[in-house]
Amino acid sequence: MNALSRRQVILTSGAILMVAPAQARSPGQPASARQRWGLLIDTAKCAPDCNVCVESCKAEMGLSGHDRPLTDAQYLRKINVKDPATGASHSLPVMCQHCAKPACVDVCPTGASFKRADGIVLVDRHICIGCRYCMMACPYKARSFAHEEQTDQQPHLPRGKGTVEGCTLCVHRVDQGLEPACVESCKAKAKGAMLFGDLNDPESDIAKRVAREATTRIRADLGLEPGVRYQGI
Amino acid sequence: MSTPTAFTQIRAYSRGWLALMGGLGAVIAAALAAVVYMEHQGHWVTGMTNQVVWGIPHVFAVFLIVAASGALNIASIGSVFGREEYQPLGRLSALLAIALLAGGLAVLVLDLGRPDRLFVAMTHFNFKSIFAWNVVLYSGFFAMVAIYLWTMVDWRARRFYKSAALGAFVWRLILTTGTGCIFGFLAAREAYGAAVMAPLFIAMSFAYGLAVFILVLAIGCKMTGRGLGDETLTRLVRLLGLFVAANLYFVALHHITQLYFAGRGGVEAFVLTGGGLITFAFWGGQVGLGGLMPLIIAFAGCGHAPRRRAMMASMLVIIGGLAQLYVLIIGGQTWPLDLFPGMEASSSFADGRLHAYAPTLPEVILGLGGIAIALAISVVGMTALRILPASLGVTSAPCCHHK
Amino acid sequence: MLARLLLGVLMMAGAAASFAADLPTLPKAKGEACIEASATMRRDHPDMLRHQRDDTLRQGIRGAKASLKECVACHAAETTEGRAIPVNDPGQFCQSCHAYAAVKPDCFECHATTPKPVKEASR
Numbered sequence: 001m002n003a004l005s006r007r008q009v010i011l012t013s014g015a016i017l018m019v020a021p022a023q024a025r026s027p028g029q030p031a032s033a034r035q036r037w038g039l040l041i042d043t044a045k046c047a048p049d050c051n052v053c054v055e056s057c058k059a060e061m062g063l064s065g066h067d068r069p070l071t072d073a074q075y076l077r078k079i080n081v082k083d084p085a086t087g088a089s090h091s092l093p094v095m096c097q098h099c100a101k102p103a104c105v106d107v108c109p110t111g112a113s114f115k116r117a118d119g120i121v122l123v124d125r126h127i128c129i130g131c132r133y134c135m136m137a138c139p140y141k142a143r144s145f146a147h148e149e150q151t152d153q154q155p156h157l158p159r160g161k162g163t164v165e166g167c168t169l170c171v172h173r174v175d176q177g178l179e180p181a182c183v184e185s186c187k188a189k190a191k192g193a194m195l196f197g198d199l200n201d202p203e204s205d206i207a208k209r210v211a212r213e214a215t216t217r218i219r220a221d222l223g224l225e226p227g228v229r230y231q232g233i
Numbered sequence: 234m235s236t237p238t239a240f241t242q243i244r245a246y247s248r249g250w251l252a253l254m255g256g257l258g259a260v261i262a263a264a265l266a267a268v269v270y271m272e273h274q275g276h277w278v279t280g281m282t283n284q285v286v287w288g289i290p291h292v293f294a295v296f297l298i299v300a301a302s303g304a305l306n307i308a309s310i311g312s313v314f315g316r317e318e319y320q321p322l323g324r325l326s327a328l329l330a331i332a333l334l335a336g337g338l339a340v341l342v343l344d345l346g347r348p349d350r351l352f353v354a355m356t357h358f359n360f361k362s363i364f365a366w367n368v369v370l371y372s373g374f375f376a377m378v379a380i381y382l383w384t385m386v387d388w389r390a391r392r393f394y395k396s397a398a399l400g401a402f403v404w405r406l407i408l409t410t411g412t413g414c415i416f417g418f419l420a421a422r423e424a425y426g427a428a429v430m431a432p433l434f435i436a437m438s439f440a441y442g443l444a445v446f447i448l449v450l451a452i453g454c455k456m457t458g459r460g461l462g463d464e465t466l467t468r469l470v471r472l473l474g475l476f477v478a479a480n481l482y483f484v485a486l487h488h489i490t491q492l493y494f495a496g497r498g499g500v501e502a503f504v505l506t507g508g509g510l511i512t513f514a515f516w517g518g519q520v521g522l523g524g525l526m527p528l529i530i531a532f533a534g535c536g537h538a539p540r541r542r543a544m545m546a547s548m549l550v551i552i553g554g555l556a557q558l559y560v561l562i563i564g565g566q567t568w569p570l571d572l573f574p575g576m577e578a579s580s581s582f583a584d585g586r587l588h589a590y591a592p593t594l595p596e597v598i599l600g601l602g603g604i605a606i607a608l609a610i611s612v613v614g615m616t617a618l619r620i621l622p623a624s625l626g627v628t629s630a631p632c633c634h635h636k
Numbered sequence: 637m638l639a640r641l642l643l644g645v646l647m648m649a650g651a652a653a654s655f656a657a658d659l660p661t662l663p664k665a666k667g668e669a670c671i672e673a674s675a676t677m678r679r680d681h682p683d684m685l686r687h688q689r690d691d692t693l694r695q696g697i698r699g700a701k702a703s704l705k706e707c708v709a710c711h712a713a714e715t716t717e718g719r720a721i722p723v724n725d726p727g728q729f730c731q732s733c734h735a736y737a738a739v740k741p742d743c744f745e746c747h748a749t750t751p752k753p754v755k756e757a758s759r
Contacts, residue, residue: 027699030691054581062748069581070282077582081573094572094580103420109364110357116696124693125746127353130346132286133364139421141570141582144283145346148275153748155705160746161275162346175698218572222420233573 024177031118036100036227037169038119038199039183040206040215041092043232045193048080048091053194056185057095060170062154073144073159075167076182081233090232093182093194096121096142096167097218097226104134104143113164119227120169128163135164139219140226142166199227238321240386240619243457243612250612253456257609264602267595268343276346279596284588285566290344292558293600296441297337297607298371298412299434300554302405303442303476305330305378307469308385309405312398318468321622322450327382328614329446329607330405331375336607338371340599363414370408377401386618409438416561423500424565427490433483437554439476444550447473447543449611453621454628462626466539470546474531477550481524484557500568503587504560511564514556523553538629563590660732663713663721670710671701678733681707685743704743709751722749 025031057063057076065072075095082089098121104113105121112128115121123134123143135143143166150159156172159165170180178184183194197206209215215229244250271278281288308326311319342348358365381397384390413434416425447469454461488505491497504511527546529535535542567588572578578585615621670677684702691697711729712720723730724744734741 025696025698028697031696066277068277070284070583071277073283074582077580077584079572079578079580079582079584082577083575084577094584105359106361107364107418108359109362109368110353111359112357114694116694118696122693126689126693127350127357128347129350129354131364132346133362133415135283135286136422136566137419139570140572141283141584145276145286147277147282150746153746155708155748155752158746158748162272163746164346171696175696219421219574 025175031116031120031175033117033119034200035118035198036200037098037174038197038206038210038227038229039169039180040195040197040209040229040231042193042195043090043092043230045191046078046091046093047191048078048089050091050190051078052185052190053093053182054078056181057167060154060173060181061157061168062152062159064150064152066148068147071145071147073146073165075142075144075165092230092233094140094142094218095182095228096169097140097224097228098167098169100225100227101223103137103139103222103224107133107137109133116171120171120174121166122168122171123164123166125158125160125163125165130162130164132164139222139224239623240321240324240621241623242617242619243453243615243621245616249456250616254609254612257605257612260598260605261602261609264343264599264605267598267602268348271344271595271599272348278593280590280592281596282588282590284569284583285563285590287562287566288590289559289563289592289596290340290599290603291562292555293603294337294340294344295412295562296554296558297333297340297603299337299409299438299558300441300445301330301333301337301438302374302409302412303438303440304333304446305401305405306439306442307446308381309398309402312394313402318465321625322446322465324382324385324618324620325450325453325615326446327378327385327401328618328620329449329611330378330442331382332607332610332614333442333445334371334374335610336603336605339606340603343599343602344596363411363418367408367411367415370404370411374401374404374408377404382618405438406435409435412438416565421570422565422568423491423497423571424504424561424568427487429483429487429490433480433487436476436479436483437557440473440480440550441554443469443473443476444547444554447547448551449608451540451544451547453615454625457621459621460624460626460628461540463539463629465625466543470531470539470543473543473546473550474528477524477527477531480557481520481528484519484524496574500565503568504564508564508567511560511567515560515564518556519553519560521553522549523551523556527553540629566590660736661727662729662732663711663727665710665729667710704747705751708747708749712750720750720752724749 054076058065061075063073063075076093077095078091079094080089080091098119100119102113102115102121105115107113109131110127110129112124112126113121113134114124130145132145135145143164145164146159146161149161153159157168170178173180179196183196186192186194195206195209197204199207199210201207210229213231215231216233217226217229218233279288305326307319308323310316311323342351345351354368358368360366377397378401380393381401384394384397410431413431417428417430419425447466451461451466453459488501491501504515506512508515527549530542530546530549537545567590569583569585569588572584672680681702685704688700688702689704691700708723712723713728714720721728722744724741725731726735730741730744
């Protein structure tokens, strides 16, 4: 893909440009630490029986699965949480939390688990040896191991047997200036519980909201500083 | 050394030698076939899942790696701590250390999702990873112990003996610390995530390594018709008892610490009382067979001849050790990650519930293959080098001490 | 590098036995011209792709000249019904040459072997 065609893509999809959380980086530019991509998820708007985000994730990432729930990959899952003392319950999507201090990156022997400059945590499958130590270390159970041969991969998401995988925050979309698939589908087909944006940009919606409203992070006590924040948990 | 010990090779291609090597070769071949099957199909044909990511192969691998560093202790006691009566055993001790580590690493590597990328693991290092450190520590251990063995076997290298011994001893302590830290550094896993893992693993290594050493020594001497006096065996079994006690002490310390932390009451209740097979393996295998029984055999005496006692205690320690690692590795992962402390969680991804793990045959065969590799290397080493002393005293008639 | 060596060995062996395997026949690409001359591509495509993969994945540099995705998009043939044929199928672009050179590429353990437009409708 050359510069012109990329520009054309963005210009011709004006509607997307209007709601895009950020401009696409121009070709040749690396991801920068000036940005810190994050999510804000409002559990009040997340219905327990709604699975829109999960389905869109599977379609976007080509996670066809083999109907083996214990070994099939799940990048994004809905967790139903209930307080046994009060009976209060709610539901929320959990994916890779894209930590600022990711445990998976610390423990990875080869450096296959890495954090991009803009805070997106990825697996470099070219050098992943499949030791699964990251899966032992991640407190969020965010990673899956490809337990068998994979087919029908999406061109933007290579995945194969014997390597570890997880949510990429739809890095292929983010680099085009789009939102992650789950966020887009939640907005379009559900109640818009998810907000994506640059936490480092004080003008972004997400930065304004986290500055104004009370938000929490899952297992904040572990000090990993996730990039995904929640309301109402 | 005050009295020079004569060391001899074991004779190759004797009937016993061929039978032993043939048997080990068959197990190794079966293990390799299992690996081809598992790697071709992918890990879904094992009992391992996205919940229990490390399984039986890791139980065997960690056992062998931990036992490897422990097997070196006998040599260290003779050299670093100057106990001359242990010096004739030093060569076997060093050879076993190398062999056991090779067996353990083979299992670990062959269970990787991409074992074909071993080269990547050797060329890409993330030095923040304790795993990467272990790659360095394991490779270094081979080198250190090989040099140490050389200084024992070749009189021209004798002047490096003390320094090589000290280096290997320090290295082995660091190595086992590193192995323990693989689990100790996992903050989110409630069953691990404790600094006591490092000394616990060192105590485990002392016990497992000596147990394997005693068995190989006793069987090796018997098969090759070498004398093995009661004095040596009595000394070794008492030492084994001491190491078993140290292991039990750190296990108790770990669990008491866990019980003290209110938040970890759940995982403790699971392991100690409500974990079914895990609980059974803990009390019956790890504590009963692998802890109390060897202690009784070592210190209370059971009336049997020292050879019998040493062999029984060693076998029990090995069984208990495998049970201990099963409880630690499998049990620790069976307990779910707690994303929302104090809350009940459920999802399509097995959140908030206990995970099941049932090993399949190929992965068990892979684990046994690791033991076979270790033994085969030991036999080849004893055949090629002068490892075993020609005699370690006079073997007593069996059961002469029986009441 | 390995490919080149193997190719050389193969050709020498072929010459010595005055026998050469049939040259691979490649399906025609969709585009008009490749990013470099065929000779360069034949020799250097592994290096180009390896360099690009690290830049794109680890640093997030997009829009590089070499791209496996674009290779597949251009070189995947189609059946008469218009269905894309995987580039690593026997006789297809990647596989025919790699079979000839006896080199197994690791790319398609993970990477898609057919171009696939993202179905917006599925979301």
